[in-house]
Amino acid sequence: MLREDAKKLQLTSVVDNRPLTSDVYHLILKAPGLAAASKPGQFMMVKVAPGFEPALRRPFSLHRLDQETGQVEIIYQVLGKGTAILAQRKPDEQLEILGPLGNGFCLREGERVGLVGGGMGIAPLLAAAEQAVQDGKEVVVFLGAKSGEYLLAQEEFERLGRVFVVTDDGSVGEKALVNKPLEEYLKNQQLDLLLACGPTPMLKAVASIANAREIPAQLSLEQRMGCGVGACLGCVFPVKADTSEGFIYKRVCHDGPVFWAHEALFSVPTEMNKQGGCTCGES
Numbered sequence: 001m002l003r004e005d006a007k008k009l010q011l012t013s014v015v016d017n018r019p020l021t022s023d024v025y026h027l028i029l030k031a032p033g034l035a036a037a038s039k040p041g042q043f044m045m046v047k048v049a050p051g052f053e054p055a056l057r058r059p060f061s062l063h064r065l066d067q068e069t070g071q072v073e074i075i076y077q078v079l080g081k082g083t084a085i086l087a088q089r090k091p092d093e094q095l096e097i098l099g100p101l102g103n104g105f106c107l108r109e110g111e112r113v114g115l116v117g118g119g120m121g122i123a124p125l126l127a128a129a130e131q132a133v134q135d136g137k138e139v140v141v142f143l144g145a146k147s148g149e150y151l152l153a154q155e156e157f158e159r160l161g162r163v164f165v166v167t168d169d170g171s172v173g174e175k176a177l178v179n180k181p182l183e184e185y186l187k188n189q190q191l192d193l194l195l196a197c198g199p200t201p202m203l204k205a206v207a208s209i210a211n212a213r214e215i216p217a218q219l220s221l222e223q224r225m226g227c228g229v230g231a232c233l234g235c236v237f238p239v240k241a242d243t244s245e246g247f248i249y250k251r252v253c254h255d256g257p258v259f260w261a262h263e264a265l266f267s268v269p270t271e272m273n274k275q276g277g278c279t280c281g282e283s
């Protein structure tokens with residue numbers, strides 16, 4: 001780990017860690033240094049337990065930042081070993097974290113900001129929405145989840161601006177994917193900037209909607225991560241570039257996790273996939 005990253009290693013203490021649904025938890029940490037240094041869209045690597053079980057830290061987006069109280073919040077879904085251990089951590093226990101990491105959202109442009117969140121991808125958008133409102137911008141929020149109980153922080157978003165919700169099962173809002181209300185909204189209204197986080201198919205749909213209408217859009221990507229600090233190359237993602245191949249790989253942890261939609265390539269061009277085959281193109 002580089003010295004500048006090592007400085008981001010800090011001990012925090014658990015303020016609260018309680019379930020919001022059967023498998024989604026809300027963790028509040030006392031971490032004044034992290035709260036002061038972070039911006040929306042950044043993430044931290046959490047060592048869920050001391051020792052080597054598991055050895056690797058796990059990445060989580062910053063859901064909420066409060067510089068006054070020095071608290072940082074995340075919302076996480078229990079998926080495997082690491083998050084199951086994290087769910088058992090109790091108030092006053094210490095937790096080692098590395099952060100803030102990554103670039104975060106850029107909120108300089110635009111008066112009206114659209115935020116599009118799918119599933120756990122809703123989590124990092126609250127800090128961004130709070131920052132945008134604090135900066136005097138209007139926010140319009142589009143949330144999608146598998147069912148109503150997974151529409152995270154809906155009430156908090158409703159305090160900040162207009163909110164459209166959809167679910168996969170129709171339990172709350174229309175039974176639809178979250179790009180549907182976004183497209184409907186854009187038939188009659190304008191957005192100056194879009195911020196999105198969620199599953200890859202959702203991000204692809206948002207990128208295509210934004211690119212077709214020339215709306216600047218920032219996508220927060222999730223890749224499996226090893227180190228979180230740009231060293232292992234385990235999290236690379238192709239982005240358009242002025243090279244002979246037309247793209248380069250960037251590290252989601254170090255160069256992202258936020259990328260412009262017009263740069264994002266969700267798969268490498270097929271011409272590159274043919275490399276290694278014979279000159280007639282067969283492989």
Ligand SMILES: Cc1cc2nc3c(=O)[nH]c(=O)nc-3n(C[C@H](O)[C@H](O)[C@H](O)COP(=O)(O)OP(=O)(O)OC[C@H]3O[C@@H](n4cnc5c(N)ncnc54)[C@H](O)[C@@H]3O)c2cc1C
Binds near residue numbers: 058074075081223257
């Ligand atoms: C920048 C970033 C921000 C993230 N923010 C959040 C967040 O705010 N809330 C949240 O719940 N999760 C978030 N994640 C995903 C989270 O890091 C993983 O769910 C977690 O590391 C799983 O650890 P585990 O040990 O429980 O699961 P593992 O045992 O490591 O894996 C269990 C299952 O989860 C899948 N998985 C693991 N990591 C990822 C990943 N990055 N993306 C998709 N699937 C994965 C595995 O393929 C496997 O099927 C984020 C990931 C990144 C890269």
Ligand code: FES
Binds near residue numbers: 224225231
């Ligand atoms: S996780 Fe190691 S380079 Fe990104």
